[in-house]
Amino acid sequence: MNHHYCPLCFAEIPVAVELCPACGRNIEAWERQTPYYDRLIWALKNPHSEVRMGAILSLANQKHPEAAGPLAECALDYPVDVVQGMAVLNAIDHLPAGTEKRQALEKLCKHPAHAVRVSAQERFDRIS
Ligand SMILES: [Zn+2]
Known part of the structure; x- marks a missing residue:
């Protein structure tokens, strides 16, 4: 439905x-x-996970470097949602390298979910 x-x-x-x-x-x-980008960033705060997931995937395609911070916040706002946390990491992979990306991965190295934390650390080590 x-x-x-x-x-x-x-x-x-x-x-x-x-x-x-x-x-x-x-x-x-x-x-x-x-603007579409601003609507996607706002949608990361939507309490319905399917809406957030759609925004995460769209932000990956938009490739704005400054999306990294809000994406990391979204993952941290839902500490038990491992699927979303991994989707956020995949989206961050698509963003251009830079300070925003490094800082977002650094934050996600402290994510409460083990799988997200480990994957974030791998990515962070790769770009550092
Ligand atoms: Zn309303």
Whole structure:
């Protein structure tokens, strides 16, 4: 089953509504006025894991170096979600090398999930 969520307040909403019934804001206008990259970064805070996962995959394709920090925060916000943590690491692999990437991997070396921590450390060692 497909769920639709307000991109602003993250409430579940009916398909194709212009105003969110939960927060009352104009979803269509927000989507039109907010750059795609900014919407993806905001979506990393969505409580629904499938929305976050979509944003993680899209950010990998966008290849903005500054996405590394928010991606790492997203992984750390959900310490038990190993699948998402590994997806974040794969997304960071796609980003250009630089300070943002190194700092994000350094943060993820302290991730509570063992698998994420070990993979982050491997990547960090490779680029250091
Ligand atoms: Zn809303």
